[in-house]
Amino acid sequence: MLAASLFELSPAGEITFWNIAVSLAVSSSCALIGCYLVLRRMSLLGDAISHAVLPGLVIGFMISGSRDLTPMLIGAVAAGLLTAYLTEVLFRRARIDADASMGVVFTTLFSIGVILITLYHSQVDLDPGCVLYGQLEASAIDTRPLFGVELPRQLPPLLVVLAAVVLFLVAFWKELKITSFDPAMATTLGMSAGVIHYLLMTMVACTTVACFEAVGSILVIAMLIVPGATAHLLTDRLGPFVVTALVVSWIAAVGGYLGADALDLNAAGSITVALGIVFFVVAIAAPKHGIAVRWLRTALLSLRIAQEDILARLYRYQEREYDPAHAPTEASGGPKVAPAIRFLATRTLLWSRWLQRQGGVVQLTERGTNRARELIRSHRVWESYARENLDLPLDHLHASAHRVEHFITPELASEIREGLADPERDPHGREIP
Amino acid sequence: MTLEYNTLIVLVGTVALGMTAGIVGCLALLRRRALLGDALSHATLPGICLAFILLGQRDFPFLLGGALVTGLLGVTTVAVLTRWTRIKEDTATGLVLSLFFGVGITLSSYIQNHSTTGAQAGIDSFILGKTAGMVLGDLYFIGGTAIAVLLVIVLFYKELKLLSFDSAFAAVEGWPVLRLDLLFLLLLTVTTVIGLPAVGVVLMVALLVIPAAAARLWTQRLGTMMALSALFGAITGAVGTLLSTSYPNLPAGPVIVLAAAGIFVVSVLAAPHRGVIARTLSLRQMRRRRERRKLLVFFFERREQGQSILDTGDFEKAFGGPQPRGLSDVMRDGWVSGGEGSWELTEQGLDRAMEVTRAHRLWVHYLLTEAEIDRDLVDPDTDTIEAILPAEVVARLQRELRADGRFPERSALPC
Numbered sequence: 009m010l011a012a013s014l015f016e017l018s019p020a021g022e023i024t025f026w027n028i029a030v031s032l033a034v035s036s037s038c039a040l041i042g043c044y045l046v047l048r049r050m051s052l053l054g055d056a057i058s059h060a061v062l063p064g065l066v067i068g069f070m071i072s073g074s075r076d077l078t079p080m081l082i083g084a085v086a087a088g089l090l091t092a093y094l095t096e097v098l099f100r101r102a103r104i105d106a107d108a109s110m111g112v113v114f115t116t117l118f119s120i121g122v123i124l125i126t127l128y129h130s131q132v133d134l135d136p137g138c139v140l141y142g143q144l145e146a147s148a149i150d151t152r153p154l155f156g157v158e159l160p161r162q163l164p165p166l167l168v169v170l171a172a173v174v175l176f177l178v179a180f181w182k183e184l185k186i187t188s189f190d191p192a193m194a195t196t197l198g199m200s201a202g203v204i205h206y207l208l209m210t211m212v213a214c215t216t217v218a219c220f221e222a223v224g225s226i227l228v229i230a231m232l233i234v235p236g237a238t239a240h241l242l243t244d245r246l247g248p249f250v251v252t253a254l255v256v257s258w259i260a261a262v263g264g265y266l267g268a269d270a271l272d273l274n275a276a277g278s279i280t281v282a283l284g285i286v287f288f289v290v291a292i293a294a295p296k297h298g299i300a301v302r303w304l305r306t307a308l309l310s311l312r313i314a315q316e317d318i319l320a321r322l323y324r325y326q327e328r329e330y331d332p333a334h335a336p337t338e339a340s341g342g343p344k345v346a347p348a349i350r351f352l353a354t355r356t357l358l359w360s361r362w363l364q365r366q367g368g369v370v371q372l373t374e375r376g377t378n379r380a381r382e383l384i385r386s387h388r389v390w391e392s393y394a395r396e397n398l399d400l401p402l403d404h405l406h407a408s409a410h411r412v413e414h415f416i417t418p419e420l421a422s423e424i425r426e427g428l429a430d431p432e433r434d435p436h437g438r439e440i441p
Numbered sequence: 442m443t444l445e446y447n448t449l450i451v452l453v454g455t456v457a458l459g460m461t462a463g464i465v466g467c468l469a470l471l472r473r474r475a476l477l478g479d480a481l482s483h484a485t486l487p488g489i490c491l492a493f494i495l496l497g498q499r500d501f502p503f504l505l506g507g508a509l510v511t512g513l514l515g516v517t518t519v520a521v522l523t524r525w526t527r528i529k530e531d532t533a534t535g536l537v538l539s540l541f542f543g544v545g546i547t548l549s550s551y552i553q554n555h556s557t558t559g560a561q562a563g564i565d566s567f568i569l570g571k572t573a574g575m576v577l578g579d580l581y582f583i584g585g586t587a588i589a590v591l592l593v594i595v596l597f598y599k600e601l602k603l604l605s606f607d608s609a610f611a612a613v614e615g616w617p618v619l620r621l622d623l624l625f626l627l628l629l630t631v632t633t634v635i636g637l638p639a640v641g642v643v644l645m646v647a648l649l650v651i652p653a654a655a656a657r658l659w660t661q662r663l664g665t666m667m668a669l670s671a672l673f674g675a676i677t678g679a680v681g682t683l684l685s686t687s688y689p690n691l692p693a694g695p696v697i698v699l700a701a702a703g704i705f706v707v708s709v710l711a712a713p714h715r716g717v718i719a720r721t722l723s724l725r726q727m728r729r730r731r732e733r734r735k736l737l738v739f740f741f742e743r744r745e746q747g748q749s750i751l752d753t754g755d756f757e758k759a760f761g762g763p764q765p766r767g768l769s770d771v772m773r774d775g776w777v778s779g780g781e782g783s784w785e786l787t788e789q790g791l792d793r794a795m796e797v798t799r800a801h802r803l804w805v806h807y808l809l810t811e812a813e814i815d816r817d818l819v820d821p822d823t824d825t826i827e828a829i830l831p832a833e834v835v836a837r838l839q840r841e842l843r844a845d846g847r848f849p850e851r852s853a854l855p856c
Contacts, residue, residue: 046532049529049531049532050531051529051531051532051534051535051536052476052531052534052535054535055476055479055535055538055539059643098709101717101720102658102709102715102716102717103715104654104657104658105470105473105475107473107475107476107531108470108475108476108650108653108654109654110476111475111476111478111479111646111647111649111650111651111654112647112650112651112654112702112705115644115646115647115650115651115698115702116647116651116698116699116702116705118643118644118695118698119644119647119694119695119696119698119699119702120695120699122569122692122694122695123691123695123696123699126690126691126692127691140546140568140569140643141546226483226538226539226542226643227539227542227543227546228539229535229538229539230536230539230540230542230543232535233532233535233536233539234536234539234540236532237528237532237536240527240528240532241526241527241528268547271551272550272554272555273547273550273551273554274546274547274549274550276543276546277543277544277545277546277547277549277550278543278547279543280539280540280542280543280544280546280547281540281543281544281547283540283543284540284543284544287536287540291522291526291528297526297527298526299521299525299526302525302526
């Protein structure tokens with residue numbers, strides 16, 4: 009009992025140790041290969057292959073009569089490649105949409121697999137339940153000696169596949185990178201995108217099969233895709249991307265297994281739930297691509313635009329010497345502004361002394377006037393520019409200027425103005441401040 | 442074969458289901474959302490389990506109500522992820538599919554390990570489907586929902602059609618595209634949910650995709666496609682049910698899927714225009730037509746050089762064989778006569794060869810001198826240059842060729 013003597017574990021602890029070891033091995037190989045499925049927008053082909061390997065696996069099993077991995081692996085890889093190939097043939101020859109072709113192929117193959125299992129269940133020691141959600145809990149119980157150490161039977165093949173995946177990624181790092189991001193360039197460089205594609209599909213099939221007993225054919229999709237999808241929200245570079253995916257998968261594997269152990273739940277399902285939790289937390293809170301950050305960014309932008317619209321509006325009223333008492337303070341024109349944002353915009357402008365309230369009337373302060381002048385300048389410079397260079401009719405100028413004014417800095421405005429031979433007035437005949 | 446009462450109930454149920462799924466599947470296929478149904482059906486599992494945990498027993502409409510809720514949640518999650526994050530649609534689909542299924546499996550293991558009623562079998566039958574358990578009450582439920590779905594499709598046929606083929610155009614025309622899309626998703630979800638008891642979570646997508654994909658091969662019109670798809674769905678349901686009642690230990694889902702796959706394979710092979718057989722035949726026909734024309738042009742060009750009788754040696758040089766393919770064709774058409782090593786054009790053959798050469802040279806000349814047409818679009822081996830180019834252009838081309846001495850006509854031939 010290697011682990012027990014090393015870590016001074018109780019028998020129950022030993023089971024936990026080996027089960028976690030198996031789930032880590034499963035998660036790592038899935039996460040690594042899954043990164044490329046996510047990047048290449050082939051997640052659904054991963055889904056299709058993980059279903060479709062079933063008949064190959066069963067036939068391999070029936071021929072060899074044991075859970076020996078090699079014949080099952082050969083059968084499954086053949087079935088996996090057949091799926092990729094048939095999908096392509098249906099897409100090209102019969103002109104059926106790629107994902108519909110996939111849907112036809114994998115459901116059919118999966119059905120054949122389930123029927124084979126049910127018909128020959130006396131020979132095939134797999135039950136439909138195991139196909140769907142695996143038996144990770146049972147890994148530590150079924151052990152085989154290897155070099156005098158009792159290891160879970162599943163672990164050595166899983167480690168071999170993991171090693172193969174790592175080797176594949178290292179050996180073809182450059183090719184995978186280029187074919188994933190720019191297949192056209194890869195072709196001009198003399199790489200065969202097709203060969204890499206089928207190699208990748210082979211690796212996906214191998215991984216799926218090796219992980220099959222532990223997590224089944226549907227939850228393996230989560231192990232494949234979710235770490236990559238999570239990492240995709242966190243980083244923009246391939247190296248960190250792969251590492252992040254790996255770490256995410258480890259967190260979920262350990263956390264999920266311990267949770268299942270404590271609450272007496274299905275381990276593979278629970279790891280999937282853990283993956284889901286990690287993913288959704290990241291999807292909401294990721295620093296750059298998260299939903300919350302995006303919302304915040306959009307909210308801040310619309311607040312700024314609403315503020316600037318108010319300033320510009322008041323400036324125009326002052327310019328035309330209208331009675332400021334009638335000047336509306338809310339932003340108007342352009343995109344619709346939520347009442348909350350409008351209210352907030354007025355408040356913040358008052359607080360930060362861009363606006364002041366005098367005798368019940370809101371007016372621009374000194375600061376506010378300066379900022380408003382910049383905005384009006386950007387607006388009118390843009391109108392002149394659009395009239396001059398884009399040849400827009402007069403009544404089309406305002407709408408575009410109203411949008412663009414928020415993004416033209418004073419420096420850019422001066423530059424455009426110089427480029428236009430320093431006009432005094434905009435196309436509508438109003439003075440450019 | 443006599444049908445038992447139970448079998449009859451199941452049969453009616455699966456046929457109604459197959460028809461509905463076939464029709465809704467057409468919309469999904471044309472919107473290129475075929476696999477969304479996959480994510481959706483997997484996403485119903487946690488709902489079924491939750492409903493079971495809440496209720497503590499297997500009440501059919503209630504479980505399907507739970508399925509509906511999480512199914513819609515799954516579809517919404519796909520939409521939210523693709524809209525608000527950089528996750529692409531395929532990843533979002535796979536993600537929802539596997540994560541929701543994982544939650545379902547976890548809940549299902551909770552039921553198995555903690556529930557006192559021990560009615561786990563009720564849940565398990567939803568995963569791979571079990572038609573045998575259907576009772577008359579379930580049938581009313583499925584039938585009623587199916588009729589409602591069909592009614593909605595009939596009412597909104599024009600709108601859904603527009604949405605399926607050109608949603609951008611629909612938006613420009615001022616149709617409420619978002620609301621119609623929601624309607625479509627609702628139809629898809631409801632259909633998926635009523636299909637669960639028969640086909641199961643894992644394979645429901647097959648019932649949506651396969652009949653529709655098969656029907657797509659036979660026709661170009663949406664109405665016909667829906668009718669065919671409904672027919673295929675009905676056959677699938679009937680055959681699948683009869684088979685799975687004969688082998689009750691088989692889960693129904695896979696059997697039904699294989700029945701659908703059978704129809705699909707037949708369609709791929711036998712469909713007109715798009716089927717493999719039809720395409721192979723038309724390809725072969727085109728090839729033969731080409732060879733025939735090539736041969737006629739060859740005869741004519743030799744004739745222009747003063748040689749009217751050709752022998753195997755001539756063919757050997759030009760076609761790499763003593764008897765080019767297509768020779769028997771032109772002889773059967775009566776354009777070439779001869780045999781025993783020497784052949785010549787007949788009177789009609791000469792006319793025909795002249796026409797063919799004329800069209801060919803006009804095209805080549807046109808392509809060489811003023812081709813602004815994409816060369817790939819033009820088949821120089823057609824007679825129809827007059828039908829494609831304006832008359833005055835053809836006349837000019839003819840003048841130019843004639844001035845060149847290359848316009849095929851009898852007066853220009855050496856005797």
